[in-house]
Amino acid sequence: MNDKLSLGDRMKGYEREQNSVSWDGSKPVICRLDGSAFHTLTNGLERPFDRRMTHSMRQTARRLADEFNPVFVYTQSDEITMCFYAPAELSQLPFGGKQFKLTSVLASACTRHFRKSTSIDRLKEAEFDCRCFEVPTKSEAVNCLYWRFLDCTRNSILSVGQHNFSHKELQGISCNEIVDMLKGVDPWEEYGPGERFGGFLTKNNEYMLFSVDMKGANHDELIELFFGKDEETVDN
Ligand SMILES: Nc1nc2c(ncn2[C@@H]2O[C@H](COP(=O)(O)OP(=O)(O)O)[C@@H](O)[C@H]2O)c(=O)[nH]1
Ligand SMILES: [Mg+2]
16 A cells, blocks of 8 residues: 555656646746657648648637637648736746646647548548747747748749749759749739638737738837736837
8 A cells, every 4th residue: 555655646746747847827828739750741722822721720729718718829831839928917827837738738629629620521630730949038928920921932832833833943952033923923922811820810809810021010009019018018
């Protein structure tokens, strides 16, 4: 009996020791979800963009937002970036900010919502991984979004390029040059803003979905757009 207790206590000790690390919400926490092996899973979907795929990702992003109450969410391709921030009420992050719990539950919730949102059999096998990390300031959180936004526009241009030109024709060609090559063929600028810039969700009373070209935007205005005006803050 005593042996059993000490075994349980010992195991709980390991668990506690290695699973107790948490964020307190005083700095933004970024959680990035990414579809596993979507390159293969999306075989047979429309190229360069499949509306059913985009719709499922947006619906998943919205459901995750409703369930976990992040400050903002961004989705593009097969990925979703969420940001949590709760400086006024420390430890009010989901699961008290426990790193392993937040990371693992977000991955499974994303997988659940995505599978429910699609009627395409192949996509019902989708899985998502999640990585979470704290950044020092709100400004860096916006920079993280900008980083994903740049990835989105780059991949969007490449996808339309690859849809219209051969691998050989695109070798050594920059994204700006591909945009020029596409003019008069299948102009990238004429694709919808969601396909070029991805989709953002921010909260006023409820989550609003919009697409914006972050390249032309003012950084301070973006911080206000994503974090709101009157919050207690860490330094920008
Ligand atoms: N056909 C199609 N494929 C898409 C669409 N959205 C995302 N994908 C695919 O999803 C992949 C996502 O990239 P990445 O995460 O790097 O690939 P993974 O590691 O295989 O999941 C892209 O390379 C595309 O092949 C879409 O709307 N249509
Ligand atoms: Mg992926």
